Amino acid sequence: KAGVTQTPRYLIKTRGQQVTLSCSPISGHRSVSWYQQTPGQGLQFLFEYFSETQRNKGNFPGRFSGRQFSNSRSEMNVSTLELGDSALYLCASSLTGGAGNTIYFGEGSWLTVV
């Protein structure tokens, strides 16, 4: 079966612009989480969605937002981009979320802010 699909894979944006990243979870999975990966900070949790509801949120400014649709697909948006937002953004899905589930990651979206 298809894995977690993220689009776009690569993008370059200018400071001050906004960006929307998309994630399609594995078929049947209802939980989607987002992570930011940078060389300095490593992998950091952004947010988790289950059945269109945000269940958990990491320590990121309000410029970072997300949503989940009824088909479990998810999007995250970053407004007023800063150079420090350059990172690999990873989406992960699992059947129901919560502890005990194996979590599957997509290939990520590489964002460069110039």
Add this chain to the structure above:
Amino acid sequence: KQEVTQIPAALSVPEGENLVLNCSFTDSAIYNLQWFRQDPGKGLTSLLLIQSSQREQTSGRLNASLDKSSGRSTLYIAASQPGDSATYLCAVTQGGSEKLVFGKGTKLTVNP
């Protein structure tokens, strides 16, 4: 606040060697611990998931152990191969959340 540490940050070994990667966490109240592999420029691949009630899990040449009380986990790789070269990350979950707290990873290089 949960913190996860992985030592060493990088490891280089000759092909065929058995090796151990270490992971420690500060808060022993975890639900589970998961080991991932990340190839350069790629996403994460789940290797092993250990529930908090378990002591170890095995998959092929990989064996992961968990000692919750001491806040430690190890990933044992037997008979390493060049294809094992990657960054290995461990992560823990707490409460009922799926939120993963990651270590910074160990970059493994297996030389032919």
